[in-house]
Amino acid sequence: MPAQLLDGKAVASEIRADLTDRIKAVRKRLGRPPGLTIVLVGGDPASEVYVRNKLKTAEESGMSVSLTRLGSDTSVTTLLETVEALNNNADVDGILVQSPLPEGLGDDAEQQVFDAISPAKDVDGFSPISAGYLAQNRAGFVPCTPAGVIEMLDRCDIPVEGKRAVVIGRSEIVGKPMALLLLKKNATVTICHSRTKDLPSVCREADILVAAIGRAGFVTPDFIKPGAVVIDVGINRVTDSKQAKQLLASQPKRLSVFEKNGSILIGDVHPEVVATAGQLTPVPGGVGPLTIAMLMANTVRAAELATDTKS
């Protein structure tokens, strides 16, 4: 029996529906809807798509949105001044600086920028104080992707307490916060990475496996305990025909989509895992929509915590 596919779009709709009344209450109290501003530096094509989706969803949810565009030759100083102005703008509840920044800004530009965002407006949850609150189990902004995975598990009634959870990947944005959130929900959590020995056998310990690596089809069926819950965080664009044929050998429909378009999105989890897992998030349509839904939830929360500037 193939795995049950966990429908991220449906869960994301539920999350957004639950925000409707909260958005109305913010409108009533502040005299304006929750406000999200995205700062986009340069013109990376993938970032353009992500930003467009975020703005569209926020607008459809009844929030006020704005996009601040800066050229790819912007200096870190200008970017920090932009963030500071948004920190001081009472109509902006949430600030998101789209990652990655252009390489020309230097290695530590992102960290400087994330450090500069007011903790009260840090809806991406990337500032050190947000990371600290998460580690200390305190209320704060949690990075959207791992927060979305937890919402998915909750809303699909997937038990976590007492389960073995394995997270592949230890990034600050996904892997580590994911591990901390699963720990908070009383899973026994293992974090794996590129230096893990015999990764497939460690992953086979998992009742819940979260893959956040960034390599198409990396997690093959031999990583999976039969019946496990498999959460695929990766979104990788495959353009190589040989790779696509290998990955999609068992899925002729998707292979024909690849052959038509010349590219296809593949998660970190190999498509054949569907035969071994108990439940699986598809790519696309799994974790992706949840990331955006949690950005909305974080922005609404920031607005709820914002001081009423009219009073």
Next chain:
Amino acid sequence: MPAQLLDGKAVASEIRADLTDRIKAVRKRLGRPPGLTIVLVGGDPASEVYVRNKLKTAEESGMSVSLTRLGSDTSVTTLLETVEALNNNADVDGILVQSPLPEGLGDDAEQQVFDAISPAKDVDGFSPISAGYLAQNRAGFVPCTPAGVIEMLDRCDIPVEGKRAVVIGRSEIVGKPMALLLLKKNATVTICHSRTKDLPSVCREADILVAAIGRAGFVTPDFIKPGAVVIDVGINRVTDSKQAKQLLASQPKRLSVFEKNGSILIGDVHPEVVATAGQLTPVPGGVGPLTIAMLMANTVRAAELATDTKS
């Protein structure tokens, strides 16, 4: 063959010896030695002992130390004012408010106080910004006990990269930072806790097992993969004769110490584990001295980063 005992006192001496030149350099630059102030609220007998040991070690290391005593009826406001004054005192490099605070101060008093300590003087590493820096692999103050365990592993040439490490306990002060530090050193890390199912079998996966639970002798030989490195963070005073006899059945010498004194210190690791482990930290004399040594190291580091008030 019984486990090799890892000598925490010897490693702590090494750490302190390595600080000598750095302390001299601080003296030369600032015209004064590194300064540590401990705030002790109330008169908890165990805290009195801990504080005395910390102050004594700091003094012997050539630092300037001071103790601020507040009565157990002190208000949180007074305590926060005390911390604020120390934040603003240029002669104080490190501030440590001894935990636990008297219960009368309320549940969130400790967190309020740790939040109030300037991140630049947070030598205990308990503030959210310190926790965030640790989660983000950035330079900051790391809680002394887990930092000491890492020093022990390093200085005893115990390889960590690629090993399975299991941490029992998920406190903000030991368990979680321990897991993050082992992860940073490229171990594959599992965090266990009271809701973990079949704890002994999860622990038997460990090449390196860290016990931070607070229950005397909880980790019995069936938790141990033969030859594993076992780090015992617990320091529990046993006063019950029946319990002491059970724990020390194989160690008649220590049992006679108990019978003479009416109490004995036992770690979280059962004394009989010495027959199964490859390497083991004793209690006392294992992790304890390292905790204090790392407090010294953190204070010297705070002084090194302090602005020269004379220039």
